[in-house]
Amino acid sequence: MPPRTRYDTISEIAKRRGFFWPSFEIYGGMSGYVTYGDLGTKLKRSIEALWKEYFVRKQGFLELDDPIINPERVFEASGHLENFKEYSAECTQCGRSFRADHLVEEKTGMENVEAMGGEAIKHLMLEHRIRCPNCGGELKEPVLFLPMFKTEIGATGGEVGYARPETAQAMFLNYKRGYQHAREKLPFAVAQSSKVMRNEISPRRGAIRVREFTIMELELFFDPQDPGCPWFREVENVVIKLSTEEMEAKEVKELLETSIGEAVEDGLILTEWQGYFMGVSQRFITALGMPPEKQRFRAHLPDERAHYSAQTYDHEVLFETWGWIEISGCAYRTDFDLRNHMEASGVDMTVLREDGTRYVPHVVEPSYGLDRLFLSVLEATYERKQKRNILHLPRELAPYQVAVFPLVTKDGLPEKAREVHDLLLDKGFWVVYDEAGSIGRRYARADEIGVPLAVAVDYDTLKNDVLTIRDRDTWKQVSLSLAELPGVLEAYFKGEKDFLDLGTLVIRG
């Protein structure tokens, strides 16, 4: 058996404690789907809330919530029906599959064969007698694979619909509303966190590649003649590690360490807006617990890029088990989408400049896979210490904020601890109460799900309302009075106080 990986351990805890597990378990499971439990749901929501802090609230950007199933013409206009598909040809001998258009390109030197369509590809394969590159066997006719879920809308089934593979189209479809609600001023942005679906051929790596997941993305609309970002100065000194398109093409292994400001100045990042979002992204991911040295930005080569993109930088984080994993893409989509929807719908989406000229806004899009961020948080914060599992979740992400324990289960301590528990619930905290087993075991149970603070009720509490708070990360304890407790906890979770400021340090033993 292969050795146990960090991901094995994390997914074992995830199942056992209720972060996430494979969906449809009782019917044998279905790959590509995961279900989030109590802890997982809460953690996911708090990651989303933090994303909103970094990408929506402070900039005054707008939000949107749009349907998952879209009529076919949306994806005709967006180019997905044309581009988001592939032709695969299977070998009759060895059974391997290959992309038919790529085989034709290799043999003939032609480019963008995919766009020629299925019939043309079939003819070219026959014409050039293309055989299996693996074993030389005969290839079957190429079959079209469209990784979008197709359905019918309405009882008569007359209207074909697809589940969206990205949320971005919603921001383009509703562009005119957003423009109106932004009081017809550019730049503005519309953000959405919602589910999308992709019919992956072979989902892998647990929750890393699934068929249904949450995307958090925003579309920033700007005038290409006025491409400055008003907040660029806030991030220009953020240092990132970069692999540029040129470096990717030359397969340079080392990363370029540079500031956002320099990278934009040197033309490595095409627009200030991309630079801005990449800088914010680095800060956001760091706030999730992933240190900067485990982050990098990697440019897409033209053939890797989406059909709409002029430049894309993936933000990647380092997983012990898998290496670098993409958690975000920051794409310069130009005016591709608005232009296509304008043409297809006949609706004018241009903006009038002061000099009387009109233009179609350009778009920069930072886009996150929430489920991958979720795994990144577990990856970044999990620690095995003295045979115990500890999740060093940032305090603003922790599903439960405070655990309350009686020191021992006698002499009225449980009753007193219940009172403290109820008080904290009334004050709005997420609290767990635990009196099973020894207090050490309860600390361990709370550590495993990342509860940052544990309040212990002991004989001093009975005597004079003094209790202790124990820190998950250092195991240090401070003491304070019950009356102070709600106030200092609030300050702690707002980030206004550090643990040692919460009370008087207790030295035991």
Add this chain to the structure above:
RNA sequence: GCGACUGUAGUCUAGAGGUAUGAUUUCUGCCUGCCACGCAGACGGCCCGGGUUCGAUUCCCGGCAGUCGCACCA
């Protein structure tokens, strides 16, 4: 989708053609004056379907699922 390996309590495991080992978790007592203490007890399992067999969780075939490799990942 193809190939290799794998599938046993909630979790992690041992094992054999005659329904199964151990640990841990959980629960109940006792204990416990601060880091998974100890004692006693309880709950709980052979992925699904077919075949061979007196008998299959074990062998064979298929499915489903997992890991890895190939392909794919806008």
